[in-house]
Amino acid sequence: MNPSPEQFDRLRQLLALKRYEQPPPRFFNHFSDKVIARIETEGLVMRTSLWGRLFPDLDAKPVLACVYGLVITGLLVIGLGVSQSLESEESNAPTLDTPWFAQTPGPAFKLPPTAPVVRSLSEQTDSTSSVIPAFPGTAPRFLFDVNQLKVERASYSVR
Amino acid sequence: MNTHVLEKAPAPPAALPPANDQQEEQQRVKLAKNGDLEAYDELVRRYQERIYATIYHMTANHEDANDLAQDTFIKAYQALKSFKGDSSFFTWVYRIAVNKTINFLKQRKNKTHMSLNDLDFNAEHDADLVALISEKTPRREVNLIELQEKLNVAMQKLSEVHRLVVTLHDVQGLSHEEIGKIMDCNTGTVRSRLFYARQQLQAYLSDYLK
Known part of the structure; x- marks a missing residue:
């Protein structure tokens, strides 16, 4: 049975009366406040994790999660490759017998000719202490005698 | 002599928001999902009248409509994480309201008590x-x-x-x-x-x- 549009015209006019039924004045002014207050008092406020705040789209879009996963996997693979190449470079690098400082340019300051020669690490391996003094014996004089000061006895005359 | 101007019945509220509003709405939904209550407050304000009116016309009771409309928005907030955006937020909230109302009416069966809202002054015109x-x-x-x-x-x-x-x-x-x-x-x-x-x-x- 096909209803004609005019068949229910008067009924629809009557139903329009329901659109005039309105809640008390200002009812909607505080409606949303009540909803929010109930959410807060009932402890329903959503706490998102740091991960969720940083990547809010991951839950809604699984494709993005896949892309993130691929990027992180790619970074791990690159990191692995770089570390392996570094290892192979280290195997060609000088060993402990030739100390690293022997290959670098000379020190920023010139040691005085009287300064003792620093021993190589291989010479120090027989030592029982892990703290090996760089300068054997007493401290070198040049460290504390920068201005060539001389100590002299002072004498005072009392009048 | 009655000098009131006769009017047509108020037009029903627009069903779906315009496209640019939909984008803004999606943004608000995203913010609300991340715990932004202000964004959710905006969503409630946008649909409160329509949701309330639907429930009211179904129950013919203002107090029940008030309670059910509040419950609808609270339920929607709780379920917001599961909202994937396949339908509009509007349709989704309506669905929650309708399900809640029908469940309520089934429980209330044969205990109908009408508490009708006043007619708007313009109805006379x-x-x-x-x-x-x-x-x-x-x-x-x-x-x-x-x-x-x-x-x-x-x-x-x-x-x-x-x-x-x-x-x-x-x-x-x-x-x-x-x-x-x-x-x-x-x-x-x-x-x-x-x-x-x-x-x-x-x-x-x-x-x-x-």
Whole structure:
């Protein structure tokens, strides 16, 4: 049975009366406040994790999660490759017998000719202490005698 | 002499928000999902009147409509994480409201107590309604408030799904497609339910529609 549009015209006019039924004045002014207050008092406020705040789209879009996963996997693979190449470079690098400082340019300051020669690490391996003094014996004089000061006895005359 | 200007019935509220509003709405939903209560407050404000009105026309009781509308928005907030955006937020919230209301009505069965809202002052100036009660109606003494009561009693005699279709289409102004999405059925079902519901109402209100 096909209803004609005019068949229910008067009924629809009557139903329009329901659109005039309105809640008390200002009812909607505080409606949303009540909803929010109930959410807060009932402890329903959503706490998102740091991960969720940083990547809010991951839950809604699984494709993005896949892309993130691929990027992180790619970074791990690159990191692995770089570390392996570094290892192979280290195997060609000088060993402990030739100390690293022997290959670098000379020190920023010139040691005085009287300064003792620093021993190589291989010479120090027989030592029982892990703290090996760089300068054997007493401290070198040049460290504390920068201005060539001389100590002299002072004498005072009392009048 | 009555100098009031006769008006047409108020247009039903726009069903779906415009496209640019939809983008803004999606942004608000995203913020609300991340715990932004201000964004959710905006969403509530946007749909509170329509959700309340739908529930009110279904229950014919202001207090019940108030409680159920609040419960609807709270339930929607709790379920927001599961909202994937396949439908609009509007349709999704409507669906929650409809399910809550139908469940409530099933529990309340045979305990109907109407608590009707006052008619807006402008109802007296509606050309169609004035014509309906003063010219064609055999019971000329009928007034708008009596007509409102009769209409609500007739609505309450319908089954929940038929009442819902009439409310969403003839009172709220939603399209058949939108109603189909909300009620999770095809438009053919919506049309046939609407036809049956109108037939029923016409029979109940025959005295006022001659």
